[in-house]
Amino acid sequence: MLLSAGLVSVTGDWILLTGLAYQVYRLTGSTVASGLAVLAGRAPQLLLGTVAGTLVDRWNRRTTMIVANLLLAAGLTPLLLVRHAGQVWIVYLVLLVETCVEQFFTPAEAALLPRLVVEDELVTANALDGQNRNIARLVGAALGGVAAGLGGLPAVALADLASFLVAAALVALIRTSGALPRTDPEPPLRSWLAGLRLAVREPTVRVVLIFFAVTALGEGVMSTLMAPWVSDVLHGTGRAYGLIMAVQAAGGIVGGVVAATLGHRIGARLLFGAGAVLFGLGDLALFLYPLVAPAVWPAGVLIALVGLPGACVVAGALTVLQTATEDGERGRVFGAVGAVGGLGALLGTVGAGTLGAVLGIVPVIASQGAGYLLAGILVLAALPRRTEPVRPVTVAG
The missing domain is CATH 1.20.1250.20 (MFS general substrate transporter like domains)
Structure with missing residues (x-):
C-alpha cells in the first residue's frame, strides 16, 4: 500500500511539475517567471526541512502521511482560478504551500518504511520505492504535457489532486501503526537541537x-x-x-x-x-x-x-x-x-x-x-x- 501510494502521488507530482512549467511560460512568456516558480518549490525544503522532521518524530507517521496528502489535494484548488498572467502569483503561492506540506510527508514515509519490512528486506523495499519514482517520472511527465495541452492548468491541477486523494486512501489501508511509544514530552526546540547534534x-x-x-x-x-x-x-x-x-x-x-x-x-x-x-x-x-x-x-x-x-x-x-x-x-x-x-x-x-x-x-x-x-x-x-x-x-x- 505504501509503495502504491507513493507511485500514484509522485506520478501526480510530475504531472503538476511538467504542466506548471509549460503553463507558467505560456501565460507569461518570461523565463524569469519560470525561475521564480522553481525557487518557490525549493525554498521550503531548505528552510523547513529540519523543523518538519522534528515534528514528524512527535507525531503518528501514518496519520501524518494521510493528513499531508489531504492538505496537498486541498492546496491545489486555487490553481483552478488561474486564467491570465496577472494571476501567476497564485501559482507561486500554491507551489510554496505544497512544498511546505511535502516536508512533513517525505520524512514520515522514510521513517514508516522500516516498520513494514524486516531489516534484511529493507534495501529491497527502498529500491522498489526508488524504482517507483522513476516510473512516476516517466509516466507523469508525459501525462503532464498531455494534460496541459488539452485542459490547461485546471486539468493539471485536477489530475494531481486526484492522485493525492488516492494516495491518502491507500495509506489509510496500511494496518501497521505509525505511532511512537509515548514518553515524557520534550520541548520542540530541545528536540530540534537534539536532532542537529545527532547530525553532527x-x-x-x-x-x-x-x-x-x-x-x-x-x-x-x-x-x-x-x-x-x-x-x-x-x-x-x-x-x-x-x-x-x-x-x-x-x-x-x-x-x-x-x-x-x-x-x-x-x-x-x-x-x-x-x-x-x-x-x-x-x-x-x-x-x-x-x-x-x-x-x-x-x-x-x-x-x-x-x-x-x-x-x-x-x-x-x-x-x-x-x-x-x-x-x-x-x-x-x-x-x-x-x-x-x-x-x-x-x-x-x-x-x-x-x-x-x-x-x-x-x-x-x-x-x-x-x-x-x-x-x-x-x-x-x-x-x-x-x-x-x-x-x-x-x-x-
Missing part, C-alpha cells in the same frame, strides 16, 4: 549528510545546464533533450530491479558507495565524450547506463540511514537530509549559470560526476561495514 556527532549520519551536500550541488548544476549542454555542445534539438531525459528515467527503472535483486546480498554500504563511484564515472564519461565526438546518440546510451548505479545509490543511502538511527529520530534525520539537499541544489543552480558563462558548459556540468566520484569514495572509506542504531535521544510521543 553521529559518524554515519554525518557522512551521509556530507554526501548529499556534495551531490546536491551537482544535481543543481545538471538541472541548470543539461538543456544548454544538449543544445550547444551536442547541437541537439528539444526533441533530443526530451528523449535523453526519458531514457534516464528508464535506466533508473532497470536500476531499481538490480538494486532490489542484489541489495540484500551485497549490503547497503557497498550498494551506496560503489553505486556512487560508478555513477560518478558514468557521468564523467557522459559529459566529457563530446570533446572527442559530439554526437547525440551516445548521450542516450550513457545516461541510461548511469541510471543503474543511480538507483543503487538511493536505495543504499536510505537503508544506511534507516538502520543507523532509532525509530524516534528518523524524522529529524531525513528532514536534515532534505534541508541539506535543498541548500546544495539551490547553490548549484545559482552557481551553474555564473560559472557556465565563465568556464564553459562542459567543465562545469562535469563537476557533477567528479562530486559523485569523490563522495562515493568517502562513503566506502568512512562508513563502517555494519551500521548499528545509535543511542536514542528523548522524543515525545
Whole structure:
C-alpha cells in the first residue's frame, strides 16, 4: 500500500511539475517567471526541512502521511482560478504551500518504511520505492504535457489532486501503526537541537549528510545546464533533450530491479558507495565524450547506463540511514537530509549559470560526476561495514 501510494502521488507530482512549467511560460512568456516558480518549490525544503522532521518524530507517521496528502489535494484548488498572467502569483503561492506540506510527508514515509519490512528486506523495499519514482517520472511527465495541452492548468491541477486523494486512501489501508511509544514530552526546540547534534556527532549520519551536500550541488548544476549542454555542445534539438531525459528515467527503472535483486546480498554500504563511484564515472564519461565526438546518440546510451548505479545509490543511502538511527529520530534525520539537499541544489543552480558563462558548459556540468566520484569514495572509506542504531535521544510521543 505504501509503495502504491507513493507511485500514484509522485506520478501526480510530475504531472503538476511538467504542466506548471509549460503553463507558467505560456501565460507569461518570461523565463524569469519560470525561475521564480522553481525557487518557490525549493525554498521550503531548505528552510523547513529540519523543523518538519522534528515534528514528524512527535507525531503518528501514518496519520501524518494521510493528513499531508489531504492538505496537498486541498492546496491545489486555487490553481483552478488561474486564467491570465496577472494571476501567476497564485501559482507561486500554491507551489510554496505544497512544498511546505511535502516536508512533513517525505520524512514520515522514510521513517514508516522500516516498520513494514524486516531489516534484511529493507534495501529491497527502498529500491522498489526508488524504482517507483522513476516510473512516476516517466509516466507523469508525459501525462503532464498531455494534460496541459488539452485542459490547461485546471486539468493539471485536477489530475494531481486526484492522485493525492488516492494516495491518502491507500495509506489509510496500511494496518501497521505509525505511532511512537509515548514518553515524557520534550520541548520542540530541545528536540530540534537534539536532532542537529545527532547530525553532527553521529559518524554515519554525518557522512551521509556530507554526501548529499556534495551531490546536491551537482544535481543543481545538471538541472541548470543539461538543456544548454544538449543544445550547444551536442547541437541537439528539444526533441533530443526530451528523449535523453526519458531514457534516464528508464535506466533508473532497470536500476531499481538490480538494486532490489542484489541489495540484500551485497549490503547497503557497498550498494551506496560503489553505486556512487560508478555513477560518478558514468557521468564523467557522459559529459566529457563530446570533446572527442559530439554526437547525440551516445548521450542516450550513457545516461541510461548511469541510471543503474543511480538507483543503487538511493536505495543504499536510505537503508544506511534507516538502520543507523532509532525509530524516534528518523524524522529529524531525513528532514536534515532534505534541508541539506535543498541548500546544495539551490547553490548549484545559482552557481551553474555564473560559472557556465565563465568556464564553459562542459567543465562545469562535469563537476557533477567528479562530486559523485569523490563522495562515493568517502562513503566506502568512512562508513563502517555494519551500521548499528545509535543511542536514542528523548522524543515525545
